[in-house]
Amino acid sequence: MIKLRNVHKTYAGAQPLHVLKGIDLDIAEGELVSIMGASGSGKSTLLNILGILDDYDEGEYHLAGTLIKNLSETRAAEYRNRMIGFIFQSFNLISFKTAVENVELPLFYQGVSRRKRHQMAMDELEKMGLTDWAAHYPNEMSGGQRQRVAIARALVTRPQIILADEPTGALDSKTGIEVMELLKRLNREEHITMIIVTHDPNVAAQTNRIIRIKDGVIE
Amino acid sequence: MKIDLDTYHELLQTLLRNKTRSFLTGFGVFWGVFMLVALMGGGAGMKELLNNNFAGFATNSAIIFEQQTTKPYHGFRKGRWWTLTTGDMDRLREQVPQLDVISPIASKWGVQAVNGENKFNANVKGLLPEYAKVEAPTLFYGRFLNDMDIAQQRKVCVIGKRVYKTLFPKGGDPCGQMIRLDSAYYTVIGVDYKESNMNINGSSDEAISIPLSLMQRAFNMGQSIDLIAITARPGVAISDITPRIREVIARGHDIDPTDEKAVTVFNTEVLFGLLDSLFSGVDLLIWLVGIGTLLAGAIGVSNIMMVTVKERTTEIGIRRAIGATPRVILSQIISESILLTAVSGMSGIVFAVLILQMMEMGFTEDGIVKSHFQVSFWTAIGAAVLLAALGVLAGLAPAGRAMSIKPVDAMREE
Known part of the structure; x- marks a missing residue:
């Protein structure tokens, strides 16, 4: 599913920062992996590259058989929209939209008709057990609920992979465990490839494979 | 951009989210358009009112009348009184064919x-x-x-x-x-x-x-x-034949042909010319003030949109991350700008038309319209088109900034 070959990334600046120094990585379909590393190790950069949020300088990145390199902004947006679902630490829901509107948003950008995307978003919220909360705004919900809305939003486009950046980082331990259970169940039942970036060993322990990154290389 | 109810819903949502700010920004444009249209209509109306004062008067005309002579001539001393006679008419008819x-x-x-x-x-x-x-x-x-x-x-x-x-x-x-x-x-x-x-x-x-x-x-x-x-006659300027007229009349009365005071030729052409240039000046002023105010309003919109984009960096980043193309973001920002300018501008046009109609009614006596203050339908359409164009222009810079927001920037913003 994911194939990285000798990927390098340098941030330009007064003092160029060589963040990724030749990453080789293979992730198969249906895997649940975690990426761990100290801050500054390059794990966020790796996630950005995996999520087509950022470009890399050298090497090759294949996502579901497609070479992802030097894409135009428009193509990148399209791939992100169709292939990748994002889950962020701070949920990143749009505050002035209701839960269901937030979940609808990726479909809106795909050009799915109004009625259909509403139906799909409601279905997704139902799976998360949030049907009653569909018309509520993010600030009326608890952290766990917000993260579940964000997960619904990530899943609604049926992406090939889910990228989660510290999905439990902003949650208390109990809700964190619930969210992790949810992610694991999705991986198990719907065979969605899932990559979780974390520095929490407890979270990492629940995944099939742990990828440790240090100083820009995989250990 | 796709035609989708939610597209408009989104536009309204973002503009209404900060009602006071949207209102105040819109007011700048509203006032600009109001000034432009009201000044244009008012200027035309005032011009017509003033022109009414000269209605029915030939514009290339002059009036000749007698005064005391101011130069000695043919042995007559200056300060002599004389009179125009019917004979002067005949002399003019014969000798000044223009x-x-x-x-x-x-x-x-x-x-x-x-x-x-x-x-x-x-x-x-x-x-x-x-x-x-x-x-x-x-x-x-x-x-x-x-x-x-x-x-x-x-x-x-x-x-x-x-x-x-x-x-x-x-x-x-x-x-x-x-x-x-x-x-x-x-x-x-x-x-x-x-x-x-x-x-x-x-x-x-x-x-x-x-x-x-x-x-x-x-x-x-x-x-x-x-x-x-x-x-x-048409095509002849009175000022060109004035010396000839004076000469013909002066000769018949033993007056110095260069005595401009004795044979006074009052040229209305000069008066009308003066009025014409006055009106062109007023017109120019109206356009300068109107367009200036309107531009100031549009720049205000641009400025506020700039701030809005800055504020919404995270939101735009999220949208980009979940699949919004730069074009979508661009059209959203520009649409917001157009909507804001158009709505406030249209209200400006409507308000100006209302005021002009009241002025026109105020100057109507016994059902006879004395002066037309109202702007034409096409002027209003022109103003509306101008507004849309201004909206696009005002949205360009903020949209450019919004486009340059990368999803990663948004994540870093937190």
């Missing part, structure tokens, strides 16, 4: 006009029919003087509006009735309702016009006349 109408005027002030018990102190003018070409009468009843009146020295008269209202308080057509001027009776043949403020020798609504030849005899004036009104 002239079209040559119409002499003799007048007498304070003549008592009487009809039964009603009296009016009128200003009697002796005229020729041609005078109608210099100062066109607005005949409410009857006709103006004609050649037969002159030839037969008929005792007929055309009376002004106020003379008519005073002498015939009951109204009705006065033509054929007799009125007395001093000691002689004259038949009324017409009523002149001209209201223009541009008059020769006294206001026309207080005037009684009678045939020139009759006037000279009835009031013992001999051949003398008070002034000569002339118009030039």
